[in-house]
Amino acid sequence: ETLASVTSVAAIGRDANDSFRGEVRLTLRPASARTRSNTEIADALRAELTGRIPGLKIRTRAPQGQFLLERVLGTDDGITVEVQGHALETLDALSRRAARRVAAVPGVTDVDSSRDAGMPQARVYIDRRKAAELGLSPGDIARTLEIAIAGADAGDFHVEGNAYRIFVQLAAAEHLTPSEILDLRVRNTRGEDIELRSVVTTDPGLGPIVIERKAQRRLVKITAGVAGRDIGSVARDVERALAELPRPDGYSLRVAGTFEEQQRAFEELLVSLALSLALVYMVLAAQYESLRTPLVVMLSVPVAAIGVVLVLVLTATTLNVQSFIGCIMLGGIVVNNAILLVDQARRLQEGGAPVRAAVTEAGRRRLRPILMTTLTTVLALLPLSLGLGEGTDAQAPLARAVLGGLAASTVITLVLIPVVFSLVHPDRDADRRAKARAD
Structure with missing residues (x-):
């Protein structure tokens, strides 16, 4: 079934x-x-x-x-x-x-x-003392075995200007049994033929091919x-x-193996995450012509990590390559809501509104678009994060990381970003009034 x-x-x-x-x-x-x-x-x-x-x-x-x-x-x-x-x-x-x-x-x-x-193999051990008594050297025995089994180059044969290689080997050498190999004879220095079995012993076993x-x-x-x-x-x-x-x-x-490649992939993805955040900060700094305001926006990124960890723990999902890619995607997604809020607050403050009134009005005006963009993204990722359908298991960690980080960042951003914006951009008129009262 x-x-x-x-x-x-x-x-x-x-x-x-x-x-x-x-x-x-x-x-x-x-x-x-x-x-x-x-x-x-x-x-x-x-x-x-x-x-x-x-x-x-x-x-x-x-x-x-x-x-x-x-x-x-x-x-x-x-x-x-x-x-x-x-x-x-x-x-x-x-x-x-x-x-x-x-x-x-x-x-x-x-x-x-x-x-x-x-592969089955046999190790050949030479009885050096007995071989010496019979007028044989280990080299003679080794050459005989090499020529009989592996063959040897015996020179070239020249005919009508063409050279042909001469290769010497026993017929059907690959089919010889160990006993037949030991029946081979080696000629000693006195011209006598000596059987190999009289000067060598073999030890059968298994040996590596490669x-x-x-x-x-x-x-x-x-x-x-x-x-x-x-x-x-x-x-x-x-x-x-x-x-x-x-x-x-x-x-x-x-x-x-795979674990080593996974660790290398994590290192490269970590560099990609840092580079993506740096590029986002550079773009925001150029647009706002300020080094402080982009920091307020970028504060939503570490907040998103809370949601990522929480969702991965609740769903028993590991931090793998797919979920790490989701974290990189979050670096560019979660700042969108903060940009909407901070940009509106800056415009109101530049128009003369006190900072408290500016962030309050910015939150009121941008709440609906922030919730709409977040909900559409979350709902679109929900089927994939739940693993619904065939073949979604492999990409579910990515969707869960994005979903958890975006949801947590949106909720906390609506509270945290206005507070930090007020601290980074104090009310100048209020400061002047306080200074005048002090004088």
Whole structure:
């Protein structure tokens, strides 16, 4: 009753860990036609599918608040931990311990490591003493193995002015078994053919196909999904869990991926917010030909922050990229009401009205337009802020931030701005009368 269609089944092929990957995308029915959210359905699928098919690792994920950001960044992993070091064995052991710590954090799902799997390989150990007794050097043995398996360049063959490369390799070398490789013979310094198995031993195991590096250091990535919590709080819990994990010198653990890009986006958005407020102040200062009057208008911006915080807390909405963009929009929206009020009060004061009478009359004249502009904006954002309709969840934080900030700023502005205006622009006639009485 919840599934509308299977939109795509994509076979992605083989990855660096020599495993096949596939992706199935499901389209759900409209939210009004089902009783569970997309996150609840993903949790149910995860519980149903995990461990059902041996050898198959299944990850389920539902789009959440950061879905658009993750698509822009080209990733769908909620948390990425980068483990860096030098020795592969130490790096593998450290990454496994880190993966267990990450999996223990509430809200983390589908923990995976880039080194969980590998290609079967066999390490060859040379008995140097025995090889020396039989007249073989480690270099002779290594060259024999290299030519037999990987091949070797044996020079060029020239015919009628054309050069052809000569490459020597055993036929069907990729199909040789370890036992067949050990049957190969190496010629010693006395011209005798010695079987490899008499001077070497093998140790089967798994080895990486690709060794990732970052900043000239070997790298293992641990990825995980996030469900039921915001990515910021989960990432901070992961950082605390990893901080308690002992690590050798020269090895590092850090949270990267989507969380790192989110933090960088917040820093850039903070600069954008400061720049937008500076531009608004510069325009107002040029229009009013004053440095004090724009400060009265700009006072409505921090007041709007009260409403933003209140609405985000009441709706259990996190301060994410969308809500931060809403805060930037507020920087240009909330000053409009203050501009209407301050501009009218200045005109009345310049016409000779006392400051108290000027702000009172300005409030009476501008109350209706202020309420009309605020109500139209609030009502227009209300459906989006409530998450009504399909696809509105991603943009709801933006609407909630704008709605809360605008509503709070309007209510407080009607009281606070007249008071501050009276303090910044004192009544000159009253001052002159007070001075005359004193004389």
